[in-house]
Amino acid sequence: MGITGKELAEKLNISATAVSMALNGKPGVSTEMRKRIIAEAEKAGYDFSRLQLKKNHSGDIYCIIYRAHNAILNYTPIFSELTEGIEAECRHKGYGLKTLQVYENTDDLTQVVEELRICGCVGIILLGTELSAGICRRFLEASLPMVLLDASFDAIDCSSVLINNVQGTYLATGYLIDRCNEQPGHLCSSYSIANFSERKTGFQKAVREHGMSVSKSLSHELAPSIEGAFSDMLEIIDSGTPLAKCYFADNDLIAIGAIKALKLRGYKIPDDIAIIGFDNISEGRILDPSLTTIDIPRRFMGQTAVDQLIRQMEDPASHTVKLQISTSLIKRFSV
Incomplete structure (x- = not known):
C-alpha cells in the first residue's frame, strides 16, 4: 500500500x-x-x-441560456463557441455541466428558479445577451453563486464576463476611417440590446477622435439577421436614401445582408462602399469579398466565466467583478 x-x-x-x-x-x-x-x-x-x-465535485454547474425575442440568439454558432468553452473548463475543473434554455414567453420563471434550488445546481452561468435587469434579479433569487455572461447591470451586484464592445467598435471604426478617409456611416440593429448600445458608443468615440462630427454620420436601422438586413437595405437603397462611402455594422449578419443588397443593386464592395462587421462568423470568410470584422475570443469568454464562478463558489465573501474581454481586428477585403 x-x-x-x-x-x-x-x-x-x-x-x-x-x-x-x-x-x-x-x-x-x-x-x-x-x-x-x-x-x-x-x-x-x-x-x-x-x-x-x-x-470530481458533487453537483452540477448550470449554463442557462435566456431567450427573450430570440432575434440575436437565433444564430447559434456564435453561442456554441461560448458553451464549448464553458464545457471544456467545467470538465477540466471536475464539475458536471447541464445546459438549460429558458424562454421568456413560454417558461414559468418562478418554477425555473425553484427547481434550481433543489436540483443539485451548485452555480449558474447565465447567458444574458437578451436579458433585462429585472429578469437577472429573478435568477439571483435562487441564492446560488452566479456569473453573468455577455451582460452586465450596474445596479446589480453580480460578477460578469462580457465583450469589450466599445474597444472593438472603436478599433473597427478607426480602421475604416483611416483606410477610406471618409465620414463613416452606421448600420444599426433594429433590435436594441446592451451590446449594440455599447458599440454605438465606440463608433461615436472613434468618429469624434478622428475630428469628425457624429451628426454627419448616416445611420440606417437593419434587422440583425442576413435575410432581414438584406430586405431592409434593399428598401433603403430603392427609396433613394443617401448612402455613405463606408459603414460599420453592428454585427456580421447585418454587414453580410447589406453587402448582398448593395451588390444586387450594382454597388462594388469596397470600391463604391466599404463595410466592416463585428463577430467574425464563418460566413464572413467565404463572402465575396470576404468581410473585414472584429473577432471575439468566445471560447476564452466561456472558460473565464467558469473560472470566476468557481472562485465565487470557493470564496462566497469575495467581491464581484466585471471582466471585459478585448477583441481584435480581422483585416479582409470588404474594406
Missing part, C-alpha cells in the same frame, strides 16, 4: 497542509518545496489517482 499524505508529511517533517497544497497544485508552497514533495511522493508510491477523485 502506498504512502498517505499524512505519512508523507511526517517523513519530510513538514505540515500536512503543505503536502496537500503541493500535490493539488495550489499556491502556498515554493517551487522547490513542491518539486521535493512530488518527487518524494512518487518514490514512496503515493496513489496520485486520489487527486483525480477529489476533482
Whole structure:
C-alpha cells in the first residue's frame, strides 16, 4: 500500500497542509518545496489517482441560456463557441455541466428558479445577451453563486464576463476611417440590446477622435439577421436614401445582408462602399469579398466565466467583478 499524505508529511517533517497544497497544485508552497514533495511522493508510491477523485465535485454547474425575442440568439454558432468553452473548463475543473434554455414567453420563471434550488445546481452561468435587469434579479433569487455572461447591470451586484464592445467598435471604426478617409456611416440593429448600445458608443468615440462630427454620420436601422438586413437595405437603397462611402455594422449578419443588397443593386464592395462587421462568423470568410470584422475570443469568454464562478463558489465573501474581454481586428477585403 502506498504512502498517505499524512505519512508523507511526517517523513519530510513538514505540515500536512503543505503536502496537500503541493500535490493539488495550489499556491502556498515554493517551487522547490513542491518539486521535493512530488518527487518524494512518487518514490514512496503515493496513489496520485486520489487527486483525480477529489476533482470530481458533487453537483452540477448550470449554463442557462435566456431567450427573450430570440432575434440575436437565433444564430447559434456564435453561442456554441461560448458553451464549448464553458464545457471544456467545467470538465477540466471536475464539475458536471447541464445546459438549460429558458424562454421568456413560454417558461414559468418562478418554477425555473425553484427547481434550481433543489436540483443539485451548485452555480449558474447565465447567458444574458437578451436579458433585462429585472429578469437577472429573478435568477439571483435562487441564492446560488452566479456569473453573468455577455451582460452586465450596474445596479446589480453580480460578477460578469462580457465583450469589450466599445474597444472593438472603436478599433473597427478607426480602421475604416483611416483606410477610406471618409465620414463613416452606421448600420444599426433594429433590435436594441446592451451590446449594440455599447458599440454605438465606440463608433461615436472613434468618429469624434478622428475630428469628425457624429451628426454627419448616416445611420440606417437593419434587422440583425442576413435575410432581414438584406430586405431592409434593399428598401433603403430603392427609396433613394443617401448612402455613405463606408459603414460599420453592428454585427456580421447585418454587414453580410447589406453587402448582398448593395451588390444586387450594382454597388462594388469596397470600391463604391466599404463595410466592416463585428463577430467574425464563418460566413464572413467565404463572402465575396470576404468581410473585414472584429473577432471575439468566445471560447476564452466561456472558460473565464467558469473560472470566476468557481472562485465565487470557493470564496462566497469575495467581491464581484466585471471582466471585459478585448477583441481584435480581422483585416479582409470588404474594406
